[in-house]
Amino acid sequence: xxxxNLVKNVVTEPYKYGFVTEIETEKIxxxxxxxxxxxxxxxxxxxxxxxNFRLNAFKKWQKMKEPCWADLGYKEIDYxxxxxxxxxxxxxxxxxxxxxxxxxxxxxxxxxxxxxEQKKLTNVAVDAVFDSVSIATTFRKELAEHGVIxxxxxxxxxxxxxLIKKYLGSVVxxxxxxxxxxxxxxxxxxxxxxxxxxxxxxxxxxSYFRINSGDSGQFERTLIIAEESSSVxxxxxxxxxxxxxxxxxxxxxxxxxxxDASIKYSTVQNWYAGNEEGVGGIxxxxxxxGKCLGKRSKISWSQVETGSAITWKYPSCILLxxxxxGEFYSVALxxxxxxxxxxxxxxxxxPKTKSTIVSKGISAGNSVNSYRGLVKMGSKAIGSRNYSxxxxxxxxxxxxxxxxxxxxxQQPNSEIEHEASTCRISEDQLFYLQSRGIEFEEAVSxxxxxxxxxxxxxxxxxxxxxxxxxxxLKLEGSVG
Amino acid sequence: xxxxxxxxxxxxxKNPSEIQKICLEKLKLNPLPNIKSExxxxxxxxxxxxxxxxxxxxxxxxxxFPYDNASQNVIRFTIGENSSINLKEENYSIRKLxxxxxxxxxxxxxxxxxxTDHWSDLLNHCLSSKNNILGLNIxxxxxxxxxxxxxxxxxxxxxxxxxxFFEKNCEANLLQINLGDKNSSLCQSTYLCLEENTSVxxxxxxxxxxxxxxxxxxxxxxxxxxxxxxxSLHFKFNYARFEIRINQLDGDAETNIKGIQITxxxxxIATYTKMQFNGPxxxxxxxNKSLADDKSHSVFEGAIVVPKIAQKxxxxxxxxxxxxxxxxxxxxxxxxxxxxxxVKCKHGATISQLNKEELFYMRSRGLTLEEASxxxxxxxxxxxxxxxxxxxxxxxxxxxxxxxx
Numbered sequence: 008x009x010x011x012n013l014v015k016n017v018v019t020e021p022y023k024y025g026f027v028t029e030i031e032t033e034k035i036x037x038x039x040x041x042x043x044x045x046x047x048x049x050x051x052x053x054x055x056x057x058x059n060f061r062l063n064a065f066k067k068w069q070k071m072k073e074p075c076w077a078d079l080g081y082k083e084i085d086y087x088x089x090x091x092x093x094x095x096x097x098x099x100x101x102x103x104x105x106x107x108x109x110x111x112x113x114x115x116x117x118x119x120x121x122x123x124e125q126k127k128l129t130n131v132a133v134d135a136v137f138d139s140v141s142i143a144t145t146f147r148k149e150l151a152e153h154g155v156i157x158x159x160x161x162x163x164x165x166x167x168x169x170l171i172k173k174y175l176g177s178v179v180x181x182x183x184x185x186x187x188x189x190x191x192x193x194x195x196x197x198x199x200x201x202x203x204x205x206x207x208x209x210x211x212x213x214s215y216f217r218i219n220s221g222d223s224g225q226f227e228r229t230l231i232i233a234e235e236s237s238s239v240x241x242x243x244x245x246x247x248x249x250x251x252x253x254x255x256x257x258x259x260x261x262x263x264x265x266x267d268a269s270i271k272y273s274t275v276q277n278w279y280a281g282n283e284e285g286v287g288g289i290x291x292x293x294x295x296x297g298k299c300l301g302k303r304s305k306i307s308w309s310q311v312e313t314g315s316a317i318t319w320k321y322p323s324c325i326l327l328x329x330x331x332x333g334e335f336y337s338v339a340l341x342x343x344x345x346x347x348x349x350x351x352x353x354x355x356x357x358p359k360t361k362s363t364i365v366s367k368g369i370s371a372g373n374s375v376n377s378y379r380g381l382v383k384m385g386s387k388a389i390g391s392r393n394y395s396x397x398x399x400x401x402x403x404x405x406x407x408x409x410x411x412x413x414x415x416x417q418q419p420n421s422e423i424e425h426e427a428s429t430c431r432i433s434e435d436q437l438f439y440l441q442s443r444g445i446e447f448e449e450a451v452s453x454x455x456x457x458x459x460x461x462x463x464x465x466x467x468x469x470x471x472x473x474x475x476x477x478x479x480l481k482l483e484g485s486v487g
Numbered sequence: 488x489x490x491x492x493x494x495x496x497x498x499x500x501k502n503p504s505e506i507q508k509i510c511l512e513k514l515k516l517n518p519l520p521n522i523k524s525e526x527x528x529x530x531x532x533x534x535x536x537x538x539x540x541x542x543x544x545x546x547x548x549x550x551x552f553p554y555d556n557a558s559q560n561v562i563r564f565t566i567g568e569n570s571s572i573n574l575k576e577e578n579y580s581i582r583k584l585x586x587x588x589x590x591x592x593x594x595x596x597x598x599x600x601x602x603t604d605h606w607s608d609l610l611n612h613c614l615s616s617k618n619n620i621l622g623l624n625i626x627x628x629x630x631x632x633x634x635x636x637x638x639x640x641x642x643x644x645x646x647x648x649x650x651x652f653f654e655k656n657c658e659a660n661l662l663q664i665n666l667g668d669k670n671s672s673l674c675q676s677t678y679l680c681l682e683e684n685t686s687v688x689x690x691x692x693x694x695x696x697x698x699x700x701x702x703x704x705x706x707x708x709x710x711x712x713x714x715x716x717x718x719s720l721h722f723k724f725n726y727a728r729f730e731i732r733i734n735q736l737d738g739d740a741e742t743n744i745k746g747i748q749i750t751x752x753x754x755x756i757a758t759y760t761k762m763q764f765n766g767p768x769x770x771x772x773x774x775n776k777s778l779a780d781d782k783s784h785s786v787f788e789g790a791i792v793v794p795k796i797a798q799k800x801x802x803x804x805x806x807x808x809x810x811x812x813x814x815x816x817x818x819x820x821x822x823x824x825x826x827x828x829x830v831k832c833k834h835g836a837t838i839s840q841l842n843k844e845e846l847f848y849m850r851s852r853g854l855t856l857e858e859a860s861x862x863x864x865x866x867x868x869x870x871x872x873x874x875x876x877x878x879x880x881x882x883x884x885x886x887x888x889x890x891x892x
Contacts, residue, residue, distance in 0.1 A: 384838070386813055401828035404795055410823040416838040417817075419810040428833040429825050 032220060033094050038087040041065065044192055047092050051161050051195075054168055057175075064181035064191030071185045077348040078377045078409060081253075081290065081317050089255055090223035091193045095137055132157055134198045134214040136227055144198075146210065155239075156201040157212055160228055163199035170201060174232055178261035178298045178325070186257040186292040186319075190226045194259065197227035202237040202268070211467055213242040216258075218278070218289065224255035231261070233268035235301065240271040240467055245278050245314070251287040253316060258293045266301030266328070271309070273466055278314035283372075285344030288316025295322035296352075299331035299360075307334035308351065309465045316345060321379065323352035326360035326391075333362040336465040341374035341406070350380035350397075350411075355388035355421065364395035365461050370406035377409040382423055384416040391421040399429045400458055490539050490614075490644065494518040499543070499613060506593050510612040513602060520606040527603075529786045529818050531755045534726040538672045538700035541644035543614055550638035550666065560631040565638075566621045566647040579627025579657075589622040589650060596678070596706075607704040607730055611676035614646035621647075626654035632876060633659060638666040639673035639699065646674040653685045660876040662690040667699025667724060674702045681713040681740075690875035691719040693727065701727040711739040711766070718874040721756050722749040731760040738766020738797055744773040747871040750783030750815070757786035762804075764797035771802040776871055778864070779808070779815035790822040791832060798827045804834040809867065811840065 035046055044065055048058040073084075132146035134157065150157050156167060164171050181191035198214040218225050233239055245256075256278065262270050272295075281288025291314075297306035308322040324333030335351040353362035362382070370376035378397045399408035410427045432454050440450035456463070493499040494514050500507050520527045552563065562574070562581065572583040584592075593612060600609055621635070639645040653659060667673055681687055693701055701724050709715055721727050733742055748756040762771050777785040787806050806819045821834035841863050849859035 399823075399825070401825065404798075404826070404828045406828070407824070407826045409825065410821075410834070412820060412822075412836065414819045414836050414838060415817070416808070416810050417813070417815070419813055419815070419840045421810075421838070422840075423836070423838040425821070425836040426833065427821070427823060427835070429823060429830060431828045431830075 034090050034220070034223060035092045037090050037222070039065075039089070039091055039193065043091055047193060047195065050092065051164070053164055056172055057164060060176065060181065061192050064188050067182040068185065068188035068192055071182075071188055073185050077319055077379070078375065078411075079317055079319065079346050079348055081346070084253075084255060084290065086189075088222075090220070091226070092195055093220050093223035132210055132212050134159060134212075136196055136198075136214060136216045137219060149209070153206050153209055154203040155206060155208055156199065158199055160194075160197045160199045160230060163230075167199070167201065170232065171199075171230070174230060174261070174263055176261075178263060178296050179259050179294050184294060187259050187294040190228060190257045190259045190294070194226045194228040197229045197258070199229070200231040200239060200241065202233045202239045204234040205236045206234075207237065208239040211240045211242055213244070216243070216245040218254055218256065222252065222254075224257065226256075227258045229258070229260040231270055231272070232263045233265065233270050233304075235265050236267040238269040241273070242467060243272070243274045245274075245276050251282075253281075253287060254289050256289050256291050256293070256315075258295075260293070260295040260322075262297035262306055264297065264299050264301060264304035264306050264331075267303050268301060269305040269307070270297065271307045271467070272297070272322070274308075274310040274312075276310065276312045276314055276318070280314045280343065280345050281316040283343050285316065288345075289314065290317045291315035291320065292317075293320040295320065296325065297323070297333070298325045299328050299333065299357075301328045301331070303330045303332075304328050305332040305334070307336075307465070309334075309336040309462065310338070311462070311466070312337065312339040312347060312349060315347070318345075318347040318349050320349045321352055323354065324362065325354045325356065326362065326388075327356050328360075329357045330359045330361075331357060332360070334465075335362075335364045335366070336462040337366045338369070338459045338462045339367070339376055340369045341371070341376045343372040343374060345372075345374040347375070348377045348379055350378045352381040352383070353393055354381075354383050354385070355391040355393070355418075356385045358387060358389040358391065360388055360391045362393045364393070364397070366395075366397040367459050367462055368397070368399040368408055369402065369455060369458070370399065370408050371402035373405045375407045375409070377411060378427075379411045379413075381413040382415070382425070384418045384421045384423065386417040388418045389420045391418065393423045395425040397427045398458070399427075400455070401429065401431045488536060488539055489542050491518045494613065504617070506590065506597065506612055509594070509597055510609045513597075513600070514606075514609050514613060517602055521603055524603050525788070526759060529757060529784075530728070531726070531784065534700075534755050537698075538702065538726050539644075541642065541670070541672050543644045543646070550636065550640070552634070552636055552664070561634055562631050563634045563636070564621060564623075565636045566649060567619050567637075572623065576627075578629040579625070581623055581625050581630070581633075584622030584624055584650065584652070586617070589620055592622075592650060592678070593648075605704075607674065607702050607728070608676045608706070610702070611646050611648060611674045611704065614644070614674065615648045615676070619645070619647045620650070622650040622652075624652045624654065625659055626657050628656070628658040630657075630659050632662060634662045634664065636664045636666065637673065637675050639668050639671035641668045642670050644672045644674070647676075649675070649677045651678070652680045653682060653687055655682045655684055657682070657685045657687075659686075660688045662692065662876050665691070665693035665701060665703060667693070667695030667701055669696045670698045672700040672702070676704045677706065679705070679707045679715075681707070681709045681715055683710045684712045685710075686714040687716070688876050689715065689717045690877060691717065692875065692877075693719070693721045693724070693729075695724040695727070698725045699723070700725055703728065704730045705732070707731075707733040709733065709735045709740040709742065711737045714741045716743040716874065717745065718871055718876075719746040720872060720875065721747075721758070723751075724754055724756055726754070727756045729756075729758045731758070732763070733761070734763045734765060735769045736765055738764060738769045738800070741770045742772070744771070744775070745871045745874050746774075747776045747778075747868060748785055749778045750785045751780045752783060753781070754783040755786070756783075758788070760789045762789070762791045762802065764791075764793050764800050764802070766796060767798045767800070769797060769800045769802070771800075771804070773802075773804040774871070775806050776867065777806075777808045777817065777819075778811065778867070779817050780811040782812070782814040784816045784818075786817075787819045788822065789820070789834070790824065791834070793823075793825045793827050793830055793832060795826045798829045800827060800830040800832065802830070802832045806834075806836040808836075808838040809840060810838055
């Protein structure tokens with residue numbers, strides 16, 4: 008018999024990104040009202056259309072109610088007790104990385120994100136976001152040679168306002184849901200990517216989100232546009248320091264793929280999850296949605312969710328274009344008192360559209376891990392197909408795993424398949440591995456990694472290694 | 488809506504019984520179910536209101552079984568017909584429950600019913616008068632098949648309740664028939680209690696006529712080592728809702744659920760099941776099939792709840808759906824809620840159409856498209872219907888009905 012303590016040891020690992028960077032920041036006062044929004048807009052020197060967009064969203068948000076349908080329990084969020092804008096102080100506009108505060112560079116260094124020139128060997132362009140603002144974007148020149156625009160969304164508002172005007176809010180309208188409306192009103196920064204017609208982005212793009220202050224929320228907004236026949240792979244990572252208060256993170260990500268374009272969006276989310284008693288941690292309420300506008304376009308979401316006290320996240324695909332493809336690969340790990348309600352929506356509108364969903368949930372400790380997904384076949388989705396698979400693994404007898412698939416069809420010429428299963432780390436398998444001389448912890452980690460293999464195979468190289476390591480760390484305890 | 492108005496104004500029942508009082512009290516504040524809740528959000532509002540549109544009558548026209556009592560020995564009851572029942576044979580006995588037993592049982596049950604989860608039962612108990620409650624205590628084995636008929640009458644709303652206690656070591660075959668008349672609504676609540684070591688094979692056949700509505704609620708409690716098999720068939724209803732709640736009280740029991748629902752024209756039929764495991768070593772095998780044609784809407788929601796105590800549970804649930812028309816709609820949501828870690832639970836769902844290759848094969852052998860489709864459909868039904876405890880001569884009638892449907 009595996010003793011319960013042993014399993015307990017295996018699933019506890021201190022959060023190693025929990026440090027706070029001591030840096031002078033500029034914060035606005037707590038609370039949200041029209042003036043706050045005007046102030047944020049003014050600080051970012053935004054054009055009028057954007058201010059109106061924000062104000063409109065704020066009006067709608069005020070009339071909305073916080074959704075309560077998800078299987079989550081958390082103490083009420085006081086939206087007036089949050090700082091909606093916080094930025095490290097910078098004297099002037101930065102023209103090169105050398106002028107960035109070395110403390111900031113050090114922070115990202117500590118997180119393993121290479122921003123300085125000598126470390127940029129990995130051929131990944133990075134946009135680093137610290138609290139409410141983007142600090143630096145690397146490889147911009149190289150990307151510009153190919154016509155790829157990769158910058159912070161604040162810069163894009165200034166330099167490419169036509170694109171912002173055309174696409175911002177076109178996938179996730181400002182009144183889409185409570186958190187999207189809040190984000191639309193107060194979003195501070197995020198990444199903007201534009202891949203022109205026929206360009207295959209020469210390197211992976213990546214953004215790294217860091218929450219540093221304990222009382223400010225992070226509201227980033229990402230917009231990716233892939234023109235005809237272009238393709239891009241985008242990676243996203245997140246960490247936050249340990250505070251005993253809860254920090255709100257409400258992001259919106261919009262993807263647009265035109266004819267024959269393909270976007271691959273990968274996330275490794277490792278926000279601070281709170282301590283063992285469930286004190287502190289990030290409330291992660293994220294709206295991510297992609298629109299396959301063009302024919303044969305493809306959007307693929309892959310995510311590894313290991314952090315956050317609360318995760319509320321449903322990366323979705325609207326499959327409009329003929330023969331467009333949507334994919335969703337997810338690993339969600341919850342431990343201690345974490346709660347995750349995550350899944351996807353695949354809305355088939357165009358004919359011959361295809362979607363694949365592979366979701367793996369691992370719940371340990373006293374956590375709750377729910378898969379909630381919608382597959383919808385519209386009446387014009389002739390010849391469309393969906394395949395979903397969601398598997399759950401339970402570690403210990405206190406954790407809960409739930410599956411809520413919603414399946415709707417209005418098109419007889421379409422096929423939907425869904426399957427789900429639940430399992431645990433079997434003692435027979437553990438015994439077998441141990442009898443072959445493999446340590447207990449390693450055996451558990453091997454089995455978890457095998458369980459998640461379908462998803463890890465979909466991650467880009469850099470991330471696959473990181474994700475595997477992350478899961479092993481989260482599960483392996485202090486044993487190396 | 489007349490019924491709802493009457494509940495609000497406290498005018499629904501003159502001289503209500505104690506049970507009716509409790510239920511009316513529970514419904515008084517919110518007489519209608521919460522349309523936004525998961526259990527009700529798929530309900531078509533206008534259809535649901537048409538279900539409530541008939542006035543509640545106590546007078547009922549006599550309804551006959553849809554087929555003759557043929558050669559085979561069967562025991563028949565019709566809910567609402569007042570007769571004393573006391574059968575004692577060598578191997579078995581069936582006796583009518585005393586009024587006090589029925590009263591105690593219902594009272595005990597409704598105490599923890601809430602308005603959202605048990606709205607159908609609460610409504611049923613508000614309306615169901617003493618005459619319309621049939622309670623039986625069944626024991627022994629080698630019992631001839633039991634058939635119980637419940638029917639609604641033309642242009643009215645009828646509420647009927649059935650309570651069956653199966654004593655220890657009992658083995659029984661039970662067929663429950665719910666008949667809907669033209670322009671009528673039937674609200675049927677059924678309670679089955681299976682003691683240890685019982686084995687019950689339960690068939691539910693519900694079919695209506697033009698514009699009939701049905702609200703069918705089934706509550707089953709299984710004690711250890713009991714075996715319960717349910718096979719159900721619902722068709723020809725303007726609006727029908729079948730709620731199944733099964734509770735394996737101490738685990739270590741076996742449950743089989745097989746159901747099929749057929750919707751045509753503008754029908755809406757919905758099945759909601761909730762399987763609760765409250766002890767270890769429980770087994771569930773469930774398959775629900777549906778077929779939606781024309782402009783109809785078919786709904787299935789199935790929840791499997793496995794708390795920490797229910798280790799070694801083995802549950803599987805499958806929802807298979809055929810969508811035959813581009814104006815029809817299917818919603819399905821199989822659902823798992825698991826805390827126990829040493830369990831095997833799985834579910835699956837598919838929505839598709841008739842298999843083209845099989846159709847082509849049959850047509851290449853000289854069958855017309857219509858014949859080939861019917862053949863394929865009948866094989867689709869067969870898996871479920873063959874489990875309904877119906878004898879051969881009645882089977883033909885069922886087959887005929889299905890062909891008409």
